[in-house]
Amino acid sequence: MYNIELEELEPDKVWDLIVLGGGPTAIGCAIYAARFALDVLIIGKTFGGLIATTHIVENYPAITSISGQGLMDMFRDHMDSLNIPYISDEIRNIEKENHHFILHSYFQKFKAASIVIATGSERKKLGIPGEGEFAGRGVSYCATCDGPFYKDKLVCVIGGSDSAAKEALFLAQNCKKVFIIYRGDEIRAEPINKKRVHDNERIEIIYKTNVIEIKGDHTVKSIMFENAKELEIDGVFIEIGSIPASDIAKHIGLNTNQNGEIIINRKSETNIPGIFAAGDVADSPFKQAITGVAEGVIAAYSAFDYLKTYTIEY
């Protein structure tokens, strides 16, 4: 993890498996691949994935309660114990050459006999005026990262999902007041988190409301609602879901659905033999860390199975 030997990155080396991604799906996949004795490399833009920004995870079996970062630290320890190398980079193109794939980044070229795409998803943006302008200056997509800046301040969380509820609960620990702003008439959090939100005196839910603009000078000062009302606020946390990080998949001709998710079967196979997909980037209906890990493990096994019939041509 820390000091990959550059000799391992010798350009002509054909890795048994390259896993793209840095979240639990990718790491789970690589752990199984290593245990199948595959020569595996992980290339990810963001180690930890989105779950690393979750302040509390209470639905990962066998771990009653842990921070997202803490969970990913455990994944990292497991990965390190198997000497699985990880590179912080992004693949921009994949080509097929003979029986293997060539993966291009801006910094290296890699060869792999098989690939698992586990690039996860990215935060969805609101797309309203002020959102981009004040990013990092009052607009945030990560309460764990940026919550400490808002001690005793007024903040809002835009969204009505379980993640939005958890962000609000986290922020309410230190903020003066947290508004949840949701366009629906009932937040969609898990019942346990919904109750916690309703029981928390520092949290107020504003239903059936859309934010149309974020205003400020150097930093955020207020938000505008579609009914022309304005709410003074110091921080805006946007939690309106995510979109699959499937650009590379589309670029190389993998089949995707209308949501941009890679279409896979129960073996995590895509329409291109030798390329598998798993986790949030795939078309699975229920997206959780645990289901992503399970899919990643299936993808590792399918790659292992695929490689039984694979021969390198010299």
Next chain:
Amino acid sequence: MNYISSDDRYREIIKREMSKLKRSVKIKVFTSKSISSNQTKIQECMDCGLFMNLIRIYEENSNGFLTIEEMYIDENPQFSKDYDITRVPTVLFIDEEGRELIRYLAAPQGGEVQPFVQALFAFAGAGNYYEATIKQNLDRISPSTIKVMITNSCPYCPQVVAIANLFAIAASGKIRTVIIDIIANPDIGKFYDAAGVPYTVINERPAISGMVGPNEILRALIGGKIRVQY
């Protein structure tokens, strides 16, 4: 500020990783024992004693390959002028030609252990993943400073720090990285209006907020497309 504890998992990671260091490397740490009495404008942003305890863990587990040179600015105020020290503690990575490559206004603890270890190894001459592409594009990069603003609770910050540090080490003095904990240095965060991390400022241009990858940083340094030849 919380410093590493004796049972901290990161202490074990430092021990494990630093024991792999096989080449000599030296960094400077500027500290003060009595910052208020020397009549300078230098700020104490973190407790120097606790900071040194943390830094010594790296040194003690390096089999003698890492040397920490502690520079007391009380005893020699000229240091602050010579090395442009405006706050303590400050860590500097200075190359053999006297060029400052990396400046830390942050404690390498928690998630920041990883990029600090990576920087030490690369600074000692170990392989640097980004070096070939940086070298290929060096003529298109003007002398640059990358300021990465972080907090200790940010899961993505260590990844941006790692990239920026490795870029600086690969760039033969053309890129300088400054790592700033903006909880410990709130005035710097306020100066840049930073209320989110990671918050990356390249050559004082508008900040890049959030996670940023190596290709995006390199593109920002070049101001155009990246030239790649494998």
